[in-house]
Every structure is written in C-alpha cells, then in structure tokens.
Amino acid sequence: MAASVLLLPALTPPTYHRIVSPTLHIPTDPQVSVPVGLLACQRDPLLRELATTVVSCTVSQAPAVPSNGRKSKEKTPMPPAETLLEVILHDTVLFPEGGGQPSDVGLLTTSDKRVWKVIEIKRHGGHAVHYVSVPKEDVEAALQAFHSGAEVVASLGEEGYKKRLDHSCMHTSQHLLSAVLETRLKLPTLSWSLSTWPNPAYVEIPRNMTLEEIAFAQEAANGLVFEGRNVHVEVEEFDRDKIIEAKIAEGRGAEKGPPVDYTGGVKRTVIIDGVDRSLCCGTHFPTIHNLQLFIISHLDSVARSSTTSARLYFLAGPRLIEYVMTTHGRLTTAAATLSCGAPLVPERVEQIVEERKRMTKRVDDVEAELAAVIAKQLAAAVTDGQDDGVLHLHRTDDSVNALGFLSSIATALASEIASAPSPPSFLILLSSSPSVQTSTSTNVMMIFGSDEQKVKAVGEGLKGKLAAKGGGKGSRWSGKSSGVWSAARGTVVAGILADIRGQ
Structure with missing residues (x-):
C-alpha cells in the first residue's frame, strides 16, 4: 500500500468521543472486556498502541477464521503450519470487522517481548476476539504467555496503521457520500462495499444516476471536504426497540439497527457536523478534511428478480492518491507508446481503433x-x-x-x-x-x-x-x-x- 499524504491531527480531540448517557461507563476492571462500541480504537481512532491485559485465551476450534456468515473482503491467509488462538483483551486498538468495514490486522507483544501476529479481529456478541497466528510448536508457550491477567501491548504496526488509514477514510467517505445522495438527491443507500485495496468502493442505490447528478454529488461532497467538517461519536445504552422507533430522529441506518447478534449494550452514532448522523461501529477520523472524495463517473446496474438498482463507485484518501498516481502513470506510458502528448491520447486511440477496423475488413x-x-x-x-x-x-x-x-x-x-x-x-x-x-x-x-x-x-x-x-x-x-x-x-x-x- 502506498504512503498517504493526508493531513491528520496529531491527537484525537478530547471532544471526539462523547458518552451521552450518565449511566454508561467504560469498564475499569482489567478482567472485564470493554464492549464493542467503547473500544479504544473506537474512542481514539488515531491511537496506534495500547497496554492492556488478557481476559481469556483459547485454541480456536474453527478450521478458519469465522466470517459472520459471509466471506471477508480482506482476510490474511493463515499458513498451514499455524494454529489460531482466540484472545480476548480488556481493551484494544484493533478494530473488529463490522459495519461494512474489514477487520484491522496488528500485533500483540507479550511480557517476554515476543511479538505475535493478529491476522483478524471478530466481534462475538459484544466482545472483540483477536485471532492470533501461532506456529504449532509454540502453542503451549503462547497459551502461557496469554494467560488470564497477563499484560500485553496491542498495536497496529506499520501494515495495520496503513490499513486503518485506508479503511477509515473510505468508511467516512461513504457516510459523507450517502448523506449527500439522500438529502440532496433523495437516493437512499441500500448497501455499501469496501473492496480490497486499491479498488474503488461502492454504494448501492435504488436507480441509475445521470452524469449531471454524479457531478453534482461529487461537487457537493468535495465542498464539504474542503470545509473540513468535524466528526465526533456519541454513545449511549443500547435499546433495539427505541432505536427502531427513533428512525427519523436518529438519521440514516436507524431503521436497520445493529446486527441481530449484537449484544454489546452500546449504541454508537457517528456524526459529521451539519451533514450526517448514522449508527455505526466503524473507525472514523476526527475530520473529513483532505478526504478528497472522487466519484468514478459510471454505474453498474444490478438486476434482481423484482428490482433494478445501481452501484456508484468512489475513491478517497490513500486510494484516491494511488488511483491518481496509477492513472497518471498509465496515461504517460500510453502517450509515449503512441508518440503524442498526454492530452492527445484519446484522439490517437480513436484513430488506431478506426485504422484497425479498416485493416480487419x-x-x-x-x-x-x-x-x-x-x-x-x-x-x-x-x-x-x-x-x-x-x-x-x-x-x-x-x-x-x-x-x-x-x-x-x-x-x-x-x-x-x-x-x-x-x-x-x-x-x-x-x-x-x-x-x-x-x-x-x-x-x-x-x-x-x-x-x-x-x-x-x-x-x-x-x-x-x-x-x-x-x-x-x-x-x-x-x-x-x-x-x-x-x-x-x-x-x-x-x-x-x-x-x-x-x-
């Protein structure tokens, strides 16, 4: 993954994470796991490592990392000679897959200074479970290192931070784009997909869009990005019935509510100031400044038995930078091959296509x-x-x-x-x-x-x-x-x- 050029604040502002219920508290007992919704990665998305303690550790009985009933978009394959341990920590900076956002990857460093690779984090009910890859000959040593109460350091590492940066930018961009489409074009988001790096993500909408509508949405979203609207999170006790009843007041996604197996007891709302309020468990940076949203001006129609929807593809943050660099490189190469300036490439390609048609005939x-x-x-x-x-x-x-x-x-x-x-x-x-x-x-x-x-x-x-x-x-x-x-x-x-x- 290429290096990013985003301008992020050095520290997450103290006003970013707001507990709005007087009875909701972050557990302080080191033998009680912080529930999903209040995790350190969700309270402070810029935090890269955290000293914490082990709550439990068991050998995974699954032949592969669970996928919540669906295929994961970004799953690190486990070597055949490795065993998976399921480790639950008191708190973590590693985000468990959810809300359409893939899992983080990262590292756990035990007290003996040994570094263990976390290939995926999943949500089981309300708990974040770390899947730690361990060589088969080291399983016993790993179980001892991750005994209940053991002190460990959870960290993203370089690879993990690059993924976090990419995932957060794309996820926040999806919130922004969906809000613009719904409030200004009356196009609700039916679903979204964060594809593997460096491909564009997409939002699925009920109908096709005209080029004029796409240009309007892109301009409106970029206008908000340039303003640098702030982002913050509000958390409170989770009550599924109240969430559904408050559909309009709570903003986008309230009618869907959290997954049926979510038992974390925490309701989490992500707010882009003056733009959007959405129920979400994902990681979002404190500002949308420099997301540089870019929408690819084409749609794929999706035909189903009773309806036809469309997928609108978009890029932002590191993926946009990678896209621009790759596209520019391809254009430069094509211009050199065609012996013309970059602006003349489309015209020269048209000429070659016509010549090929004549030659074929x-x-x-x-x-x-x-x-x-x-x-x-x-x-x-x-x-x-x-x-x-x-x-x-x-x-x-x-x-x-x-x-x-x-x-x-x-x-x-x-x-x-x-x-x-x-x-x-x-x-x-x-x-x-x-x-x-x-x-x-x-x-x-x-x-x-x-x-x-x-x-x-x-x-x-x-x-x-x-x-x-x-x-x-x-x-x-x-x-x-x-x-x-x-x-x-x-x-x-x-x-x-x-x-x-x-x-």
Whole structure:
C-alpha cells in the first residue's frame, strides 16, 4: 500500500468521543472486556498502541477464521503450519470487522517481548476476539504467555496503521457520500462495499444516476471536504426497540439497527457536523478534511428478480492518491507508446481503433478472395479425379480466425462442386498451423465431403492417432490439436486418408 499524504491531527480531540448517557461507563476492571462500541480504537481512532491485559485465551476450534456468515473482503491467509488462538483483551486498538468495514490486522507483544501476529479481529456478541497466528510448536508457550491477567501491548504496526488509514477514510467517505445522495438527491443507500485495496468502493442505490447528478454529488461532497467538517461519536445504552422507533430522529441506518447478534449494550452514532448522523461501529477520523472524495463517473446496474438498482463507485484518501498516481502513470506510458502528448491520447486511440477496423475488413476481404482461389484449385483436382477425390491441404497461416478461414474455403468449394454438371464424390481435409510453433501451439483442422460416414471416419482417425479434439455433424467435422505440426503428423494424416481411399 502506498504512503498517504493526508493531513491528520496529531491527537484525537478530547471532544471526539462523547458518552451521552450518565449511566454508561467504560469498564475499569482489567478482567472485564470493554464492549464493542467503547473500544479504544473506537474512542481514539488515531491511537496506534495500547497496554492492556488478557481476559481469556483459547485454541480456536474453527478450521478458519469465522466470517459472520459471509466471506471477508480482506482476510490474511493463515499458513498451514499455524494454529489460531482466540484472545480476548480488556481493551484494544484493533478494530473488529463490522459495519461494512474489514477487520484491522496488528500485533500483540507479550511480557517476554515476543511479538505475535493478529491476522483478524471478530466481534462475538459484544466482545472483540483477536485471532492470533501461532506456529504449532509454540502453542503451549503462547497459551502461557496469554494467560488470564497477563499484560500485553496491542498495536497496529506499520501494515495495520496503513490499513486503518485506508479503511477509515473510505468508511467516512461513504457516510459523507450517502448523506449527500439522500438529502440532496433523495437516493437512499441500500448497501455499501469496501473492496480490497486499491479498488474503488461502492454504494448501492435504488436507480441509475445521470452524469449531471454524479457531478453534482461529487461537487457537493468535495465542498464539504474542503470545509473540513468535524466528526465526533456519541454513545449511549443500547435499546433495539427505541432505536427502531427513533428512525427519523436518529438519521440514516436507524431503521436497520445493529446486527441481530449484537449484544454489546452500546449504541454508537457517528456524526459529521451539519451533514450526517448514522449508527455505526466503524473507525472514523476526527475530520473529513483532505478526504478528497472522487466519484468514478459510471454505474453498474444490478438486476434482481423484482428490482433494478445501481452501484456508484468512489475513491478517497490513500486510494484516491494511488488511483491518481496509477492513472497518471498509465496515461504517460500510453502517450509515449503512441508518440503524442498526454492530452492527445484519446484522439490517437480513436484513430488506431478506426485504422484497425479498416485493416480487419481488408484482411477479411483478402481471405475471402484467397478462399475462392483455393476452392477453385481443389474443385479442379477433385473433378480431375486426383487421389480419388480424397485430398489433404495443409497451410501455414497466422489468421486471427484460422478455423473461420478454413470454413470459408469449404463453403466456396461446396459451391464450386455443386455447380459442376456431374458433382463428383470427394473428401477434403484442410489443416492450418501458425508460422511460429511450440509445444502449446494450436493446429486447426476441417473435414468436409460428399459422404458423411467417411467424414466421420476421418474425424475419428484424427482423434485416435493425433489426439485431436473436435466433432461435427453431417458432411462437416472440425477440430484442434496441440503441438508442432511436423512431417510425422503429415504422414499420419496421409495414412488415414489412404484407408478411406481403399474403401
């Protein structure tokens, strides 16, 4: 992941995390896990490490990291020689997957200074469970190191912080974009997806958008970004019934409520000042300044049995920077290849496409003329009784569609023979191989003739003696074989045709 150029505050402001219920408190007992919704990563998204204690540790019984019933978007594969430990801490700076945001990855450092890799964090009910990858020979030592009450340091590490930065920027951008779409264009967000780096994320909306609407949404969102609106979080006791009843007052997402298996006892609302209020468990930075929202101006339609929705793709933060750098690099490379300035690339590409269309048509015309010439030659040979009308013609061609060219010859030959006063009996085998051949080259073959049984017999012979693959119906058979077309193959074909002549 490329380095970001975002301007973030040095510290999370003390007003960022606000407990608005007088009876809600963060547990201080080191043997009680802080519930999801009040975790350190949710209270302070800029915090990179935290000294804490182990509440419990067990060997995971799952063959792989659980995925809450769905495939995780960003899952670090576990080596086959590793065992997973499920570690619950008193508190953590590592975010468990939720709200459409993938899990963090990070490190746990035990008191013996050994560093253990956390490949995923999941929410089980209201608890954050760290899946720690441990070599099988170190399982016993790890269980001792993570005994209940042991002191550990949880940290994001360099890789984890880059992922946190990316995920937070994209998640906050989704909140911002969804708010703009809903309040200004009356387009609610049906769902969203944070894809793997560095691909764009998308929001799913009920209908397609015009280019004018996309441009309007992009401009409105960027206007708020440039203002640098602040972000803060409000938490209170969780009551599912009250959340659903307060649908309008609570803002976007209130009607959906938290997941049915959420038992954390904490209701968490993320607020972009003057823009949006949304129920969310994700990590969001204290400001939207410098997200630099960018919307890709195209939509994918999603057809379902009863409705048709659309996906609007967007980029922000580190992904936007990566996108701009990659796109600029590709444009520069294309300009150099086309020997023109970057602004002229679209025009030059259009010229090349048109030239290719003309060249393709010209090749098709020439192949049609050549097919007619070859057909006349073959028709003359058949009429003269050469080899009893059982002929083989092998060509070396680099045609884009070699089998199509052979088919053109067959069609033209059929017309030539049909126009003869007394159409003779015949069987023609056409084969073609590329000019440069390797063990993986593809050779194409076509058989056509007046006797369907003989056509079938030659096809079966090619399949049996040349390992050709193909088939046909009636008076035509076509197939392919791999490898170099050598003189030995020609001898095999001659033998197959000799057997047919003798019948």
